[in-house]
Amino acid sequence: MDMILAADENIFSSQIQSIIIHLLSTIFSALVISVGLVVSTEISGYNLETMYYPVNKVTCTCDCWDGYFRGKFPRGHYKIFYFNYEQSIIILLCILLFYGELLRKFLFKIIFNRELILLLLIPSVYSNFYGIWSIINYINDQDYDRMLKSQSYFSLTELIATFIFYQCLTMKSRIPSWLIYFLCTISCLHIFLAFGELNLDQMGRNFALVLSDIISLIWIIIMLIKNPRLKPNLRTTSIWLFVALCLWLFYHFVCQFREENGNYL
Template identity: 70%
Template sequence: MILSVDKNQFYSQIQSVIIHILSTMFTTLIISIGLVISTQISGYHLQNVYFSVNKNDCTCNCWDGFFRGKYSRGGYKIFYFNYEKHIIILLSIILFYSELLRQFLLKIIIKKNFILLLLIPSIYSNFYGIWTIINYLNDRDYYRMLKSQIFFSLTELIITYIFYQCLIIKNKIQIPIWSIYLLFIISFLHIILAFGELNFDQFVRNITLILSDLINLIWIIIKFIQYPQLRPNIRTIYIWLFIALCLWSFYYIVCQFRE
């Protein structure tokens, strides 16, 4: 009997390891494909397109080489990083968002919670924003657009979590009413701010970035129609309009995009 229990526990552990490995591989694949697709949508700089990398005779004086330890700097590397405090931030961001994506995939594939597919545009927006922050930090571009992107990325992460909670709650009446209003306010604010700053020459990219906010707003409107008790009264509308005004003011005072 004990042997049977141990055997079942062993198989359960093996299954967990396999699921973790496969989900990690799948997550890495999605991030890699998403990175290529988003770059294709945004476009390439001509200098990068026509620049040829010589892998046989490549030197770089812009990295300290400390991660090589006692070994020499050598030649061409697939990736480089310097021993700076920002590398900790960059690695933390990558690991954090990668794990969130892995858990999201497990929710859909293992638990077959397919309603969460509505979060796919939000995932794209989150990773686009985080990849942009990583590039700003990597380029040491701290003052021009970093604060603006941090504002968008943090608020995007917040409403993604709220929308996730709204989707997994079966009885929509049990959804905290404040979370629906906050979801509405931030999503609407994203659209207003985005139209004021995004480059309209890149229409496809612009639409993909605000698609998650549009889905949030449409979902909320549908729920307001289905459940009248979720609709705000006049006093509540004024309160949340004031909150929206505070967020809008905070953005333009502290985080505004600067050329």
């Protein structure tokens, strides 16, 4: 028993180290790209004259293509790709690199390592990338007050739930009961919040987003049936209900989407 617990602790510790390395490598890659863009701009002939054609952030117009990163060279007309390199673009780079690398590792494990059990995580890929694409658009639109906090809440909890479910599916030895309870708490909370909107026009979208949570709950039910020792007692149930209540209150009072006039969506 002690050997099994020690093995679980070593696995969990290695996973934490992997997460830290992944975060640091994402930040480092974004900084390298940032430095490369700035240095290449200086080499290409950046000077104050190139700033005479700024983008009008109010009317969303520009007399050129990109007056900063084109330097002294002709700017041309319509381009299929355009961005202003500001502080927010560094955040977007980190987001794209972070999730892109996660997706690469996920596909690698399925295709090359043949870990077919991970196919259960495919709905999570959709919900995670739907959420992160929404965040990218909200940052791009500078919609920080109405929708960004709500979507960040869902995206972060979805990422945590996906990580926990991944751990449960790949863990070879005994699965810690708290992982199952935490996964159940987040999944139930997602379903409750998604269908609590009572917006029939978005019920189809909401179902697609919580499909991963439904799969997680089905897996949890199967695990509890197969392993009676995992069934929580009254005290454990009360603790996780309290955790769910705290998460719900945090969303309701801090992160919930509100229209400018104060009405809920």
